[in-house]
Amino acid sequence: MKFTNGYWQMREGLKAFFPAEVHDIEIKGNSLIVYAPCRHIRHRGDTLNCLLFTVEFSSPMEDVIRVKICHHKGRIEKPPFFNINEKSDVKVEIVNGDEYASLASGQLKVRIKKQGDWRVEFLGRDDELVTESSFRNMGYIVMDSGETYVHEQLLLKVGECVYGLGERFTPFVKNGQTVDMWNEDGGTSSEIAYKNVPFYMTNQGYGVFVNHPEKVSFEIASEKVSRVQFSVPGEYLEYFIIYGPEPKKVLEKYTDLTGKPALPPAWSFGLWLTTSFTTSYDEKTVNSFIDGMAERDIPLHVFHFDCFWMKEFHWCNFEWDERVFPDPEGMLRRLKEKGLKICVWINPYIAQRSRLFEEGMKYGYLLKRPNGDVWQWDMWQAGMALVDFTNPEAREWFKSKLRRLLDMGVDAFKTDFGERIPTDVVYYDGSDPVKMHNYYTYLYNKTVFEVLEERYGKGGACLFARSATAGSQQFPVHWGGDCTASYESMAETLRGGLSLGMSGFGFWSHDISGFEHTATPDLYKRWAAFGLLSSHSRLHGSSSYRVPWLFDEEAVDVVRHFTKLKCRLMPYLYAAACEASQKGIPVLRSMLLEFPDDPTCSYLDLQYMLGESLLVAPIFNDKGIAKYYLPEGRWTHLLDGRVVDGGRWVKEKYDYMSLPLWVRPNSIVAMGAVDTRPDYDYAQDVTFHIFQLDDGSVVEAEVPNICGQVEMRVRAERKGDIITVTVDNATKQWNVMLRNMTPVEVIKGEKVSQDYVGTYIRAEAGLNEILVRV
Numbered sequence: 008m009k010f011t012n013g014y015w016q017m018r019e020g021l022k023a024f025f026p027a028e029v030h031d032i033e034i035k036g037n038s039l040i041v042y043a044p045c046r047h048i049r050h051r052g053d054t055l056n057c058l059l060f061t062v063e064f065s066s067p068m069e070d071v072i073r074v075k076i077c078h079h080k081g082r083i084e085k086p087p088f089f090n091i092n093e094k095s096d097v098k099v100e101i102v103n104g105d106e107y108a109s110l111a112s113g114q115l116k117v118r119i120k121k122q123g124d125w126r127v128e129f130l131g132r133d134d135e136l137v138t139e140s141s142f143r144n145m146g147y148i149v150m151d152s153g154e155t156y157v158h159e160q161l162l163l164k165v166g167e168c169v170y171g172l173g174e175r176f177t178p179f180v181k182n183g184q185t186v187d188m189w190n191e192d193g194g195t196s197s198e199i200a201y202k203n204v205p206f207y208m209t210n211q212g213y214g215v216f217v218n219h220p221e222k223v224s225f226e227i228a229s230e231k232v233s234r235v236q237f238s239v240p241g242e243y244l245e246y247f248i249i250y251g252p253e254p255k256k257v258l259e260k261y262t263d264l265t266g267k268p269a270l271p272p273a274w275s276f277g278l279w280l281t282t283s284f285t286t287s288y289d290e291k292t293v294n295s296f297i298d299g300m301a302e303r304d305i306p307l308h309v310f311h312f313d314c315f316w317m318k319e320f321h322w323c324n325f326e327w328d329e330r331v332f333p334d335p336e337g338m339l340r341r342l343k344e345k346g347l348k349i350c351v352w353i354n355p356y357i358a359q360r361s362r363l364f365e366e367g368m369k370y371g372y373l374l375k376r377p378n379g380d381v382w383q384w385d386m387w388q389a390g391m392a393l394v395d396f397t398n399p400e401a402r403e404w405f406k407s408k409l410r411r412l413l414d415m416g417v418d419a420f421k422t423d424f425g426e427r428i429p430t431d432v433v434y435y436d437g438s439d440p441v442k443m444h445n446y447y448t449y450l451y452n453k454t455v456f457e458v459l460e461e462r463y464g465k466g467g468a469c470l471f472a473r474s475a476t477a478g479s480q481q482f483p484v485h486w487g488g489d490c491t492a493s494y495e496s497m498a499e500t501l502r503g504g505l506s507l508g509m510s511g512f513g514f515w516s517h518d519i520s521g522f523e524h525t526a527t528p529d530l531y532k533r534w535a536a537f538g539l540l541s542s543h544s545r546l547h548g549s550s551s552y553r554v555p556w557l558f559d560e561e562a563v564d565v566v567r568h569f570t571k572l573k574c575r576l577m578p579y580l581y582a583a584a585c586e587a588s589q590k591g592i593p594v595l596r597s598m599l600l601e602f603p604d605d606p607t608c609s610y611l612d613l614q615y616m617l618g619e620s621l622l623v624a625p626i627f628n629d630k631g632i633a634k635y636y637l638p639e640g641r642w643t644h645l646l647d648g649r650v651v652d653g654g655r656w657v658k659e660k661y662d663y664m665s666l667p668l669w670v671r672p673n674s675i676v677a678m679g680a681v682d683t684r685p686d687y688d689y690a691q692d693v694t695f696h697i698f699q700l701d702d703g704s705v706v707e708a709e710v711p712n713i714c715g716q717v718e719m720r721v722r723a724e725r726k727g728d729i730i731t732v733t734v735d736n737a738t739k740q741w742n743v744m745l746r747n748m749t750p751v752e753v754i755k756g757e758k759v760s761q762d763y764v765g766t767y768i769r770a771e772a773g774l775n776e777i778l779v780r781v
Contacts, residue, residue, distance in 0.1 A: 008156065008224040008238050009185075010148055011231070024147045026060045026125045032108045037099050038065040039110040041119055045147075058147065062127075064119075066112035067093035070250045070260055072129065073218075074117075076157055077243040078147050085439040087220055087397075087446040089477050092264055115250035129213075129248050137213050137250065138162045144234065158238035159246065160231060167211050168609050169227050169235060170597070173204035173475070174487065174507035174515075176499040179597070179612035181207065181227045188223040190426040190445050190474055194489040194523075195499050201426055201488050202475035203445055204510040206261060207235070210599055210609045212252030214261050218245040220446040220476060221439070254600050255592050261511050262591025266481040268513035269456070270588035271543075273581055273686035273713040274348050275419070275469040275484065277308025278570045279545035283552055284313050284522075289331040290338045296554050297345060303556065305567045306574060306683045310342060311350040311421060311471070311547070322388050323353055324361040325408040339416035346684075349417050350471060353409070354424040355451045359383065359390025363408070367392065372401035374432045382432045393428070396450035397443075398435035406458045413462050418469075420459070425451045425474035448474035456482040466715055471516070471545070480591070483514040484543045492521030492548075494627045497534055501625065502612050504541070505597045513587030515595055516543035525551045528558040529629045532565045532663040537625035539569035540617055540668070542584070542594035565663050571682035578677035578689035578710045583618035585715050594618060601671075602638045611636060614667070620674035620698075621645065624667035631660045633667050640672040641699045643746055648764045650699070650747050670746075672699035675708040675723055690718040694742040694767075695732065700725045730779050737775040743768045745779065754778040 012018045026043030033040040045058040061077045100111040109118040116134070120126040125145070129137040144160035163169070169181040176195045177184055186198070193199035205223045208214035217223045219239045226236040237246070247264065251257040262268070280296060282288045293310065300307040318328040327335040339349055357363050357373065367373045373392040374382045381392050395401050409420065425448035430440045438446075452472050459468035472485045479485070487503050490496040504515045519538035520526035525548065526534065535555070538544045546553040546566075555562035573580070583594045592600065594617065598608035601616045614624035614635045622642070624635035637653035644650075645668045651657070661667070670676060680692035690710050700706065702725055710719040720735045732743050745751060746765040751758070756768045756777035770777050 009226060009230045010146070010156075010158065010238075020151045022149045024058045024149075025143045026062070026145055027142070028123065028125055029108070029119060029121045030059075032103050032121070034101055034103060037097065037101070038063055039101050039108060040064075041108065043125060060145070060147070062145075064110045064117050066097045066099050066110065067091060067247070068097055068260070068263060069113035070115050071264065072110065072112055072115055072117050072248045073245065074159075074248070075243060075245045076145060076159065078155070078157065079242045082242050085437060085442070087438050087442055089218055089220055089265065091218065092266065113250070114252070115248065117248070131212065131250055131252055137211065137248070148238075154240060155242060156238050156240050157242065157244035158236055159244060160234040160236045161215065163209070163228055163233050163235060164211060166606070167209050169207050169209050170599070171204065171207040171214070171506060171509040172225060173200050173510050174202035174485070174503045174512075175200050176503045179502050179505055180610055183229055184227050185229050186225040186227065188225075188445060190428070190448065190476065192424070192426045194491075195487060195496060195503060196491065201473050202479070202485065202507060202510075204475070204477045205237070206477060206510055208254065208257045208261075208509055210254070210603065212250065212254065212257065212603075214249040214251075214257040216247045216249060216261060216264065216477070218247065221442040221444070254603050255590070258509070258511060258592055258600075259590045262480065265478045265511060267591055268480045268483050268588050269468065270466050270584060270715045271469045271483050271514055272463070272467050273577065274308055274684075275543060276577060276580060276584070277544075277574070277685040278306060278539070278566075279309040279311055279350070279543070279547075280307055280554070281311035281545065281547040282313050282315070283548045283550070285315075285550050286552055288315070293342070296552070297342065297347065299554060299556065301345075303563050303567065305555070305563065306570050307347065308685060309348045309350055309419070311352070311545070313352045313421070313547070316351055320358055320360045320389055322358050322361070323356060324363055325353070325412060326362070336415050343416055348419065350419040350421055351412060351417050352421045352423055353455070354422070355394045355396070355405075356388055356391045356424065357394065358388035359392075364390075364392065367394065367401075367404070370400065370404070371435070372398060372404050374429070374434070376431065377433055382429055386427070387424075394451075395435050396447065396454055397438050401435070402450075402454045405454055409455065409458045410462070413458070418463075419471065420455050421471040422452050422455050423473050445476045449476055449479050452479060452482045475512070477511075480512040483512075485512060485515055486543070486545065487515070487517040489522045490518055492524040492526035492530060494530060494629075496521055497530070497537065497625070498613060498627050501537070501615070504595055505612055505615060508593030508596050511591055513591065513593045514542045514584070515593070516541055516545050518547045519545060520548065520553060522547065522549050524549070526558070527629070528562055531555070531558045532562050533626045535562070535566050536569050536663075536666050537623075539566075539573050540623045542580070544570075544573065561663060568664055574682045574685050575678050576676075577685050577687070578679045578693055579618060579620070581689065581711050581713070581715075582677065582709050585709075585711050588715065598636075598638075605638050607636055608638065620671045620676055622667070622669040622671065626661060626666055631662065632658065633661055634658050635667050637669060642669040642672060643698045644668065645670050645676070648747060670696075670698045673701055673704050673706050674698045675706050675721060677708055677710050677721070686713050688712070688739075690741070691739045692742065693719065694744050695721050695723070696744045696746055697723050697730075697732070698746050700730060702727060728780050730781060732777040734770070734775050737770065738772055740772050741770050743770070743777050745781070748781050752780040754780060
């Protein structure tokens with residue numbers, strides 16, 4: 008929300024108060040509390056009729072400083088509250104000197120100026136200024152209507168760019184934007200979003216998490232162009248400064264604070280195919296798609312039943328429409344005999360015709376209006392109500408309906424919706440309905456995820472979720488929502504995924520070729536390459552089927568090619584997935600995360616890194632023209648083996664069977680021996696592709712098993728013309744491909760082939776070292 012009218016004046020209809028100076032300092036345990044009046048105190052009379060800010064600084068974990076700004080602390084704050092993983096043994100250093108008071112945690116320090124005008128500085132390594140809040144930045148606003156707000160404004164340095172704030176389809180760099188944290192169902196073509204996360208990070212090595220689930224308003228260089236302002240209604244504002252200083256470390260610490268993504272099961276990384284939304288289908292139709300994929304040698308791993316597996320006007324009753332699915336248990340058994348996992352669509356809404364409506368109303372499981380009526384409306388489903396997930400009995404009731412589907416053979420749930428949550432309601436636990444608007448999705452997806460973990464264990468649960476807020480990254484996977492069959496929408500989809508990755512979410516997908524309308528064969532093929540080089544890959548649409556042969560025969564070849572490529576990349580991709588789960592660094596990541604010192608990478612939103620080593624630049628036009636940037640170094644094209652120098656922009660043309668897919672120099676990419684499925688023994692006959700190994704360099708990589716445990720560690724080192732490759736658990740056969748390295752003399756190991764691509768060397772089980780001279 009904007010409160011100013013230009014530099015000099017405040018807007019009409021409000022009064023603004025700002026801390027003017029430090030009046031007193033109090034140290035209480037590991038907290039530094041500053042009392043700041045709204046005017047300079049020259050004599051005792053100035054303390055009368057004067058607003059006093061209480062600003063408390065503390066540290067929930069190393070390199071993180073909490074700031075709580077409070078006006079009146081007597082207001083009872085109702086839930087919900089974000090869960091903060093605060094550590095009890097944080098070492099802080101508090102100093103109360105003559106000129107400054109300070110609190111230090113790890114490499115981060117907050118310093119408050121005690122003399123003169125109000126000024127708070129956040130300092131990093133070597134006391135370098137990270138950001139600051141000074142006079143008229145921190146404030147308390149009283150509207151003529153009686154509403155009150157607390158705001159903060161943090162400095163943006165020259166060239167500083169802001170990212171994150173959830174899955175946003177607007178420009179990737181958020182400078183100049185006004186962003187309100189309010190979940191809405193708006194598709195991918197507007198500034199509103201399904202996944203609002205009150206966390207941003209910048210290219211200056213820090214992040215800011217505003218610890219409020221309600222509507223937080225951000226003005227990112229859009230009110231004061233050198234500031235990020237954030238404001239909340241009420242009497243207090245709490246935020247955290249999270250210091251990296253490397254961007255990956257910022258995400259790691261933010262997800263330490265709010266929760267790490269769970270590791271999805273390996274099978275979920277395969278190709279998903281759905282019935283689409285409003286199409287007609289039965290078991291015969293479903294089998295025609297599944298058998299058609301098999302006949303065309305396209306590996307298929309998950310089949311998803313969208314809305315109309317249930318009878319119209321009955322969503323959600325969690326019962327198969329008997330008119331088209333008379334034998335659901337038998338059908339699912341037959342599908343699973345074909346090696347498929349099964350996903351079904353659900354949402355938290357209970358239509359009036361659902362058999363669950365009367366039951367939910369009788370036992371108080373549905374959200375109520377203040378007068379005790381069940382809250383209902385006719386948007387989406389006639390007379391629909393919402394499950395009250397603050398009620399433990401309602402959660403268990405909802406879970407019981409899902410368990411019956413798991414008993415039938417369902418493996419995953421697409422948890423659609425959860426954004427259109429009313430505020431004129433009363434929750435079972437007394438939660439504030441405004442704060443619950445965004446937080447509702449957290450409870451909804453947590454409830455469903457718990458059912459899946461209960462049945463399939465840690466690492467076996469997988470959602471396909473649309474709505475989210477801070478902390479929802481713990482319940483993967485999330486997808487980008489309703490995009491359109493156009494190149495413009497494909498680009499906005501990628502921007503959303505990049506922004507979500509900068510908000511702590513490790514796993515993300517999107518509707519290949521767009522949800523609304525039907526893509527041209529050209530767009531379908533280009534989007535398929537992009538989709539199958541994302542963490543998760545799904546063919547889904549609105550009013551038409553998305554099987555490739557309905558577009559053209561070349562589309563069949565493209566989907567087959569990239570699906571098999573993804574399956575072979577699974578040792579590399581699942582290692583990246585494990586890193587996402589352990590550290591909070593996304594599988595699909597912005598260029599900035601890998602190249603923070605390259606200023607060009609601060610602005611790139613049409614390309615990305617898939618893991619730390621693969622650069623992907625989707626093609627966004629029907630001419631096949633790719634325009635992308637390669638950072639410094641000698642890069643190798645994964646598919647055709649070309650080697651080029653980076654540090655420049657590239658423009659070139661690609662056919663449908665390729666796209667810019669470049670491997671970073673000094674990289675190891677582990678590729679598997681199986682191209683038909685994503686869940687297999689990655690270590691058996693794995694091939695370590697080694698790229699552009701510089702003299703004196705040492706590179707390491709890990710190969711997990713499908714449970715996420717490290718099964719192999721590989722280390723490649725080059726000294727002069729000798730390359731040594733060592734594996735620390737060589738119980739299975741493994742191989743090395745020295746890309747673009749010929750001729751090669753093999754000192755230890757068996758040379759199998761040598762050509763323009765490189766040199767292929769085999770190590771039998773038990774041999775833990777390959778030694779070559781190049």
